[in-house]
Amino acid sequence: xxxxxxxxxxxxxxxxxxxxxxxxxxxxxxxxxxxxxxxxxxxxxxxxxxxxxxxxxxxxxxxxxxxxxxxxxxxxxxxxxxxxxxxxxxxxxxxxxxxxxxxxxxxxxxxxxxxxxxxxxxxxxxxxxxxxxxxxxxxxxxxxxxxxxxxxxxxxxxxxxxxxxxxxxxxxxxxxxxxxxxxxxxxxxxxxxxxxxxxxxxxxxxxxxxxx
Amino acid sequence: xxxxxxxxxxxxxxxxxxxxxxxxxxxxxxxxxxxxxxxxxxxxxxxxxxxxxxxxxxxxxxxxxxxxxxxxxxxxxxxxxxxxxxxxxxxxxxxxxxxxxxxxxxxxxxxxxxxxxxxxxxxxxxxxxxxxxxxxxxxxxxxxxxxxxxxxxxxxxxxxxxxxxxxxxxxxxxxxxxxxxxxxxxxxxxxxxxx
Numbered sequence: 001x002x003x004x005x006x007x008x009x010x011x012x013x014x015x016x017x018x019x020x021x022x023x024x025x026x027x028x029x030x031x032x033x034x035x036x037x038x039x040x041x042x043x044x045x046x047x048x049x050x051x052x053x054x055x056x057x058x059x060x061x062x063x064x065x066x067x068x069x070x071x072x073x074x075x076x077x078x079x080x081x082x083x084x085x086x087x088x089x090x091x092x093x094x095x096x097x098x099x100x101x102x103x104x105x106x107x108x109x110x111x112x113x114x115x116x117x118x119x120x121x122x123x124x125x126x127x128x129x130x131x132x133x134x135x136x137x138x139x140x141x142x143x144x145x146x147x148x149x150x151x152x153x154x155x156x157x158x159x160x161x162x163x164x165x166x167x168x169x170x171x172x173x174x175x176x177x178x179x180x181x182x183x184x185x186x187x188x189x190x191x192x193x194x195x196x197x198x199x200x201x202x203x204x205x206x207x208x209x210x211x212x
Numbered sequence: 213x214x215x216x217x218x219x220x221x222x223x224x225x226x227x228x229x230x231x232x233x234x235x236x237x238x239x240x241x242x243x244x245x246x247x248x249x250x251x252x253x254x255x256x257x258x259x260x261x262x263x264x265x266x267x268x269x270x271x272x273x274x275x276x277x278x279x280x281x282x283x284x285x286x287x288x289x290x291x292x293x294x295x296x297x298x299x300x301x302x303x304x305x306x307x308x309x310x311x312x313x314x315x316x317x318x319x320x321x322x323x324x325x326x327x328x329x330x331x332x333x334x335x336x337x338x339x340x341x342x343x344x345x346x347x348x349x350x351x352x353x354x355x356x357x358x359x360x361x362x363x364x365x366x367x368x369x370x371x372x373x374x375x376x377x378x379x380x381x382x383x384x385x386x387x388x389x390x391x392x393x394x395x396x397x398x399x400x401x402x403x404x405x406x407x
Binding site for chain 2: 084085087088091117118119120122123124126127128129130162163
């Protein structure tokens with residue numbers, strides 16, 4: 001136990017109550033009690049399993065309780081590719097959820113269709129339903145998903161409905177100067193490694209019949 | 213390896229076997245489409261052939277050829293451990309009139325494979341008990357694996373939201389933009405006023 005370096009007196013708490021705005025209190029209460037509806041369709045589901053299991057432990061953020069009825073859920077995880085054939089199903093699930101409700105686009109396919117730029121796939125679930133947080137990655141790392149979850153909690157706390165995107169922690173496009181470019185040297189490699197010259201002379205001697 | 217199968221086919225059907233070839237142990241016979249079903253019946257019922265396992269069925273589109281679609285079937289004999297590939301060329305240069313006899317009565321397992329070939333490539337199988345689309349939905353028009361199907365044509369079942377409905381641009385986001393499409397940051401959280 002460390003020493004107490006400073007203390008703070010809350011005047012109201014001595015009387016047994018604190019004041020706040022009702023929407024702020026509601027947002028604070030909602031953001032730690034998200035009931036999830038996992039709509040898992042593809043390989044991103046493996047990362048979703050990692051996220052919900054003890055190593056990454058989404059329970060730390062109060063979002064671990066899955067509800068397999070959309071009526072009881074308020075956070076829709078769209079995890080994986082949505083084919084055109086699944087579009088009506090996804091829309092219906094979303095419509096069955098109670099307000100307030102939030103949607104995660106988990107992974108590149110749910111966010112934009114990914115590389116399935118063809119007849120099979122919905123090019124991003126935001127073409128069908130509103131999305132609150134986009135989590136890029138193919139699949140996203142669980143840390144990225146947790147970043148997205150915290151982003152959503154911020155949004156809920158501030159009653160913010162504009163969509164957000166999880167940023168990469170390291171942006172290769174801004175770090176091009178630090179990249180190492182490998183080029184073939186203009187110098188003769190035999191000048192650098194003398195053994196090559198010896199071996200070449202030996203090979204030539206054998207090719208000429210082993211004489212001299 | 214199954215050269216004997218090809219020899220037997222040629223002996224039995226003569227000119228109805230249009231071509232044969234073999235490479236790397238895969239024996240192939242190109243069959244006259246009208247003889248497709250009788251060749252398959254022979255392969256299934258002859259005790260020296262005994263092909264009891266329908267491995268695969270699909271079609272390949274060659275847009276510059278006159279019979280444009282080539283139906284490819286792979287068969288395997290579990291007791292005799294040999295395999296063969298059968299091909300039949302059907303359809304005109306617009307892939308119209310691509311028809312072939314169904315072999316579902318010979319191998320029930322061909323049922324869904326023939327439906328898939330119909331769905332993806334547009335080969336109609338005469339006598340199939342239930343020739344519906346299997347991968348795409350009934351509203352879908354055309355056959356997506358034909359080369360003439362436009363690469364960027366989608367047929368959504370749900371009407372897409374307009375940008376007006378969404379209140380935001382719905383185009384794909386720029387990668388690595390300054391804000392990554394995020395109009396606020398976590399630092400912008402209003403601080404509590406205790407300080």
